[in-house]
Amino acid sequence: MLFTMGLPHITKDLPGTEGMIRETLEDFTVEEVPVFEPSGEGEHLFVNLTKRGISTRKLALDLAAQFGLGRTGVGFAGLKDLRSVSTQTLSLHLGRITDDEIADVGRTIEATVPVKVNWLRPHTRKLRAGQLLGNRFSINITELSLDPEEALARARKIAAVLGSGGLPNYYGPQRVDEDNIRRGYEIIKGTHPRRVRNKWLRRLLVSSYLDHLYNLYLQERLERGEFHRLLKGDIAKKHSTGGLFLVEDPDTEAARYEAGEISFTAPIFGPRMWWAEGPSGDLEREIFDKSDITLEELRSLDVRGTRRLGRTLPEITIRKSERGLNVCFFLPKGAYATMVLREIMKNEVR
Template structure:
């Protein structure tokens, strides 16, 4: 099995930070070619009513594992927590929690699955107690080891493949990549279903509704980010931007008043602040943020607000629909910086190792590198 990472029926043509990829490659030719290790960022406390399970799975969805845990524990699905959805056609390690309270803890070895016919397996690696449920987005980051096979030219390159990868990957390591939501977020026609939800106030199960709302927010975020990539200001300050500290959800913005530009001393101070912002952006200490649309006033102002308003004008129904559904607005960095990025190219095969923050997609990094 191989997987496409560029394009898709529900994803518009998104701008590249650099020129489009000049090489073809095959990703996920086998499940072991896509390995993900979820890094919690904290240790379970060892006490509490929640059991944390560290699980390795192959060719199984996160929700299939959740269902199996709930069945074995004899609890409701809502009592099982997980931080992120992991790919099915892959080998992934991730954490789950299950609320047991006074229930007898089951034999977790019974969760073991090994099915040669479906190529699926599930193994429990560690069991620990904790005092809180594992909620979505709780983990710190994900470590990836990927193998891209059958590398070949898209266009006639002026350099060999190894030099191309060295150049592209060095740029990605130093400058990062646009933090688009990946195609996974738009699976099962979730965006089309979101439009139906907003147009006719269609009722749907809670879990499906959540996926549809997430798809709508992701689509709008991608639209805005793509436009900023086209304008080459996705990693440069635009007046009125909201900024985020790297590795944190903390946000801040400059207080800019057009009257300040009349007063020379105030203008000088504002320019000093803008220069400081640009320096911190170049060092990846901070990032420009983009909208996860919902109810409430936009925190943007000036040129940044004008640009966002213009981009969303054709999709105002989605913006308004998210507000009516009671979704709270949030912010997301426009840029993702891969950490510990290493690579090796040999015999038409590229192996990549890197770490991404929670919510960033390995497939989005790959689309800047190869056509899959």
């Protein structure tokens, strides 16, 4: 089993602000950025709402129960943190209903679920996982021991580095904590002491180990000095379109990489994953060979494998606030805000 925690910082030579986040729910706000707007007609009612202290999954279950919908009757694009104030859209499969009935749905939701409904609009299709561009974050760092001006200067210096060269798109500790990683490995190897009957939980635990291997790939690439450049054989991604392509000549693509137009992708291992080639592929196989799992074991668990963007390039704005610092940025879907905050603070944040 390949297991290690404590991921390296890309700004390790720059001192952080320290401090804390999530002193209150309002210190961590998230706004989902959609990939499309609802059409205004159809059987699926899109509900944009703001929630406090409730997980997306729990909210979806509550809405399904309230309107007599099955598990597939409620859709959402992404999971938002329990310990936050989050604005996102969910869809309810209510059939074609009138404007007055739509208004009644909004009032019913606010009366029975601890949320504020911002707008409601019908659409022809269900909102599905992954149908978002990303999320905007506004996060307060509080309990600073530094002088506020010094903390601001440190944070802005780190933010400039992250914005120009990017940071590893690590999975956060919410996803890859030590217990989940070990349990996922045991499920893959068939040595878990108890059968995990819940399909969603079993899939989550298996993914945790594979996401851990992805993190280790990024860690190894960073420590070898190969994060800020492309390697021959990389599978790169175009930020504007999402298209993937094989890097045959890193020198030819270097300008686009430095400009933030493209980035390398990293492996989420599985039998249907597109493997990198050349030096990049050698590193992937080195990580996989040390993992003590096989593609056959993953295939038996219906794991396919995919690729994930290896770096993010957040544009970060930071200002002083009454209680410390306010940090604002956008991240593409699937990226973790806590990975930006750990660079700025040099704390392990959750």
